[in-house]
Amino acid sequence: MVERASPLILGAGPAGIRAAMTLVAAGLRPVVVDEGHACGGQIYRQPLAPDGRDAPERYGSVAAKAVRLHRDFAALGPAVDYWPNALLWNLRDGAADILRAGISHRISYDGLVLATGATDRVLPIPGWTLPGVFTLGGAQIALKAQGCAIGRRVVFAGSGPLLYLVAWQYMKAGVDVAAVLDAAPLSAKLNLLRALPLAPGIVLRGVRMAVELTLRGTRVRFGVSRVRIEGEGRVARIAFHAGGREHAIACDGVGYGLNLRSETQAADLAGCAFRFDARDRAHLPVRDASGRSSVAGVYLAGDGARIAGADAAEAAGERAALALLEDRGLPHDAARVAALERRLATIDRLRDGLKAAFPYPSHWVGDIADDTLLCRCEEIDAGEARRAISDFSLAEINRLKAVTRIGMGRCQGRMCGAAAAELLAAQTRRDIGAVGRLRAQAPIKPIPLAAGLSADERQHDPAH
Secondary structure (H helix, E strand, O other): OOOOOOOEEEOOOHHHHHHHHHHHHOOOOOEEEOOOOOOOOOOOOOOOOOOOOOHHHHHHHHHHHHHHHHHHHHHHHHHOEEEOOEEEEEEEOOEEEEEEOOEEEEEEOOOEEEOOOEEEOOOOOOOOOOOOEEEHHHHHHHHHHOOOOOOOEEEEEEEOHHHHHHHHHHHHOOOEEEEEEEOOOHHHHHHHHHHOOOOHHHHHHHHHHHHHHHHOOOEEEOOOEEEEEEOOOOOOEEEEEEOOEEEEEEOOEEEEEEOEEEOOHHHHHOOOOEEEEOOOOEEEEOEOOOOEEOOOOEEEOHHHOOOOOHHHHHHHHHHHHHHHHHHOOOOOOHHHHHHHHHHHHHHHHHHHHHHHHOOOOHHHHHHOOOOOEEEOOOOEEHHHHHHHHHHOOOOOHHHHHHHHOOOOOOOOOOOOHHHHHHHHHHHHOOOHHHHOOOOOOOOOOOOOHHHHOOHHHHHOOOOO
16 A cells, blocks of 8 residues: 655644644544744744743733643654745645755655745835834744844834734733824724624723723724834834824834735745635635635645634634545544634635724825835836836736736735735735735745755765
C-alpha cells in the first residue's frame, strides 16, 4: 500500500491550531508551516523572549483564550510536524515550496488548509511614512512580541474594532494615549445594537474599552477626515478635521489602520476561484460553509478567507479540518459539523453589524494629495498613479501595475494594493469591485536567490 502524503496547514494562528488538533485527533499527522517563531498568530502572538509580563498583561481580556490555544498546540508535540520561522513562497503540482533557515524545501501534501490570516488595510495620508508611524497591527506586535511601545504619547487613528482594542492595550500598558480618531460618525455606532444580541460579550467589551479610554483622559473623536501627520524627522503631531473644524494633537507615535485585509496570495497560487466581497471590499477566494475552496483538497479558514475575527477562525479551522476528513472518507462528527456551521453563521451576521458600525471611509481617497506617497516600495505617489490612469485610460488594477510598477515591490501590493484599487475606482468613477484584483505570483514574498538552488548547485556555489 502506498502511504499518502500528510495534510499541510499554512498558519499557526487560531484557525491553523484548531485544524491541526482536529486532524491529529483523527489519527493524521499534519505539517504545520508558520512564519512566526511560535504559535498564536497575530492576535495571540507570543513574545520573542520572556519579558516579565503574564498573559493578562499581554493579552488583556482574551488572555484565557490565548493561554488555552498555546497550551493545546504545545500538547500536540510530536503528533505534528511543526515548522516555525518558515515561509511558504510557492505552490505548484501538489507541493509547497517552503523557505526555512535560508534553504528552500519542497513538501508534497495531500490536503491543504490555508489559514493565512490578515494584514492591516491602509490608505496613504500625508506623513504616513514618517518614523513613529505604525499600522495598528505593527503597533500591536511591538507591544506583544517586543514588550515596547511605539511612543510615549500616542494617537490611534482609522476605523474598525482593532482601533479601540490596540488603543486600550496601550493604555493598560501605561502609555499616554492622547486620542482615538475614528473615521466613522458617532451615529454609525448605533449599529452595534444590531450586533448586541448576537455577541453581547464582544460588543459590551468593546464599549467598555471606549469608556475606559475616555475616563483615562483619552480624547475620542468621531467623523474624522483629512488626517495628516507632521514632524521633522519624526512624528510630532497629528492634524485632522472633525466637527467642521481643524484640530491638532501633539504626539510622538501614531498607530493607523482601516480595518484588515485578507492574505490571499497562497489561495491564488493554489488556483482557487475568487469573487468580490462587498463587506470586506476585496476579492476573496470562493469557499462553501465547510471551508472547501473551488479546488479539490484545498480548504480555507480564518481571516485569510474573510475577516471575521479570532473566534470565527477557531471554528472555521476545525470545520475545514472536518471537511478534509470527510473527503478522505474518515469518521467525523456530523453533529459537531452542524454546530460549527451554526456558530459561523451567527458570527457572520455579527460582522455585518460591526461593518455598519465601523464603515470604511471610502471618501478619504478623494483627499489624497498628489504628492502623497502611494507605493512605498517603488516610490510612486498618488499624482503619478492618477496621471497614468488618465494618460493610458486604465480601468483595471493589473494594467495600473504594469504601467506604474505599483504592487511590484517587496510587499507585492500588500500595503499599496488596496489603496491603489480605491484610487483607481475613484478616478474612473467605477465600483471598487469592478477594477479587479492584483494577481499573485511566486515568490509571494522576497526570498534569497540562492534559496532556489538544488543541493548539488549549493555544494558548488562559492558563496556556500
